[in-house]
Amino acid sequence: xxxxxxxxxxxxxxxxxxxxxxxxxxxxxxxxxxxxxxxxxxxxxxxxxxxxxxxxxxxxxxxxxxxxxxxxxxxxxxxxxxxxxxxxxxxxxxxxxxxxxxxxxxxxxxxxxxxxxxxxxxxxxxxxxxxxxxxxxxxxxxxxxxxxxxxxxxxxxxxxxxxxxxxxxxxxxxxxxxxxxxxxxxxxxxxxxxxxxxxxxxxxxxxxxxxxxxxxxxxxxxxxxxxxxxxxxxxxxxxxxxxxxxxxxxxxxxxxxxxxxxxxxxxxxxxxxxxxxxxxxxxxxxxxxxxxxxxxxxxxxxxxxxxxxxxxxxxx
Numbered sequence: 001x002x003x004x005x006x007x008x009x010x011x012x013x014x015x016x017x018x019x020x021x022x023x024x025x026x027x028x029x030x031x032x033x034x035x036x037x038x039x040x041x042x043x044x045x046x047x048x049x050x051x052x053x054x055x056x057x058x059x060x061x062x063x064x065x066x067x068x069x070x071x072x073x074x075x076x077x078x079x080x081x082x083x084x085x086x087x088x089x090x091x092x093x094x095x096x097x098x099x100x101x102x103x104x105x106x107x108x109x110x111x112x113x114x115x116x117x118x119x120x121x122x123x124x125x126x127x128x129x130x131x132x133x134x135x136x137x138x139x140x141x142x143x144x145x146x147x148x149x150x151x152x153x154x155x156x157x158x159x160x161x162x163x164x165x166x167x168x169x170x171x172x173x174x175x176x177x178x179x180x181x182x183x184x185x186x187x188x189x190x191x192x193x194x195x196x197x198x199x200x201x202x203x204x205x206x207x208x209x210x211x212x213x214x215x216x217x218x219x220x221x222x223x224x225x226x227x228x229x230x231x232x233x234x235x236x237x238x239x240x241x242x243x244x245x246x247x248x249x250x251x252x253x254x255x256x257x258x259x260x261x262x263x264x265x266x267x268x269x270x271x272x273x274x275x276x277x278x279x280x281x282x283x284x285x286x287x288x289x290x291x292x293x294x295x296x297x298x299x300x301x302x303x304x305x306x307x308x309x310x311x312x313x314x315x316x
Contacts, residue, residue: 005099006031009128011077014070017054028130033071035124038064068124075123078103089218091119092194100131100199100206131199133207137164138171142180144306144314145172145262145290150183152176152236154255154287157264158273159294163301165264166196166240168294170207172262173197173238177210188213189234191224197240222250229257238262245278255287269293270307290314 006022007015009031021028021041029042038060039050051061078097079086089095095103104127110119145155155172159165179185192198192215198205200217209215214232216224221239228234237259242248243266255261267273270291274283282288286309295304306315 005101006130009074009078009097009101011073014074017050017052020054020056021050025130026132029132030130031126031128033066033074033126033128035068035071036065039066071124071126074126075105087119090123091117092218093120094194096195096199096201098201098206100133100195100201102129102131102194102196102199103127104129131207132167133170134164134167135171135174135208138168138175141168141172141292141303141306142175142182144292146180146182147289152183152186152260152262153289154261155263155290155292156273156288157262157292157294158267158270159264160268160296161266163294163296165294168292169238169240169262169264170197170209173213174208174210176236176262177212185210185212186235187233188236188238189228189232190215191219191221191228191237191239192217193219193221193224193240197238222246225250225254229254229259234259236260236262240264241266242279248278248282251282252287261288268295269304270311286310 003022003025006025006028007018010018024043027044032040041048041050048056049060051057051064076083078095086095090105093105095105097103105120105123106125107120107123109117110121112118145153147153157165157169173188173190177185177188188210190197190209190213192200195217198209198215198217199207200215203217205215216228225237225239228237237254242263251261251263265273265279270293273279289309291307293304294301305313307313
């Protein structure tokens with residue numbers, strides 16, 4: 001990622017303040033803007049405060065609090081001065097901008113009569129999450145997600161937040177789509193509910209997800225899986241962050257249609273996932289052939305282990 005990408009996220013009059021953070025673009029993970037609070041950045045998993053001159057500091061700087069009108073200015077700029085055009089994304093609490101960067105939004109919720117979220121207003125908290133595409137991160141797991149005849153095995157990535165599961169999933173998708181020494185490239189369909197895998201902007205994937213990959217962006221997983229099976233006839237279906245019984249039901253249906261599955265779920269261990277009510281049945285019925293468990297040790301993300309459908313370790 002180039003420093004210009006970081007600077008262009010802000011209105012021109014603010015860019016001088018963000019030059020020093022932008023120089024760390026390759027290591028910059030997120031920028032948080034909170035009303036009446038100083039800005040913070042996360043660089044290599046370390047938090048820094050940003051003062052009015054753009055210096056990175058250990059302690060909160062005096063007089064560097066964000067004003068409501070400054071956050072409104074940033075949001076309008078990110079929406080290309082047409083917030084209405086991004087209303088559907090704002091209602092879901094995030095924006096995806098060119099480059100695949102994701103902006104988390106928080107403020108006051110506007111509810112409809114049936115308690116569904118209609119929109120957000122008074123957006124006073126922004127979390128700019130920088131998209132870093134790390135090609136090759138899945139190379140060490142590829143031998144375990146292909147069968148003896150080169151077929152893709154149903155694979156579930158298990159990871160706590162912040163351990164790179166989406167980055168790993170993206171690279172697995174790219175390899176399966178392009179083809180590897182373990183198997184030929186196949187058609188992959190991705191349900192990218194939160195625009196984090198492909199990072200689509202105006203419908204175009206900003207991240208490399210492979211030459212045989214089709215992306216359904218911003219669609220709930222349950223509806224998206226069925227739409228892609230009917231419309232795109234995928235050989236492999238990929239989804240991020242399983243989290244409900246509805247997701248699992250759609251997953252079972254997709255498996256019954258002959259699709260191979262690659263998915264992720266939040267968790268620390270395989271045992272923890274087995275104890276989740278909505279996951280227990282598919283694990284007991286051996287829907288997945290492989291479990292990849294990611295973890296964080298000494299601040300570094302790594303693969304804790306790879307397990308087969310019986311829960312027996314294949315590799316550290």
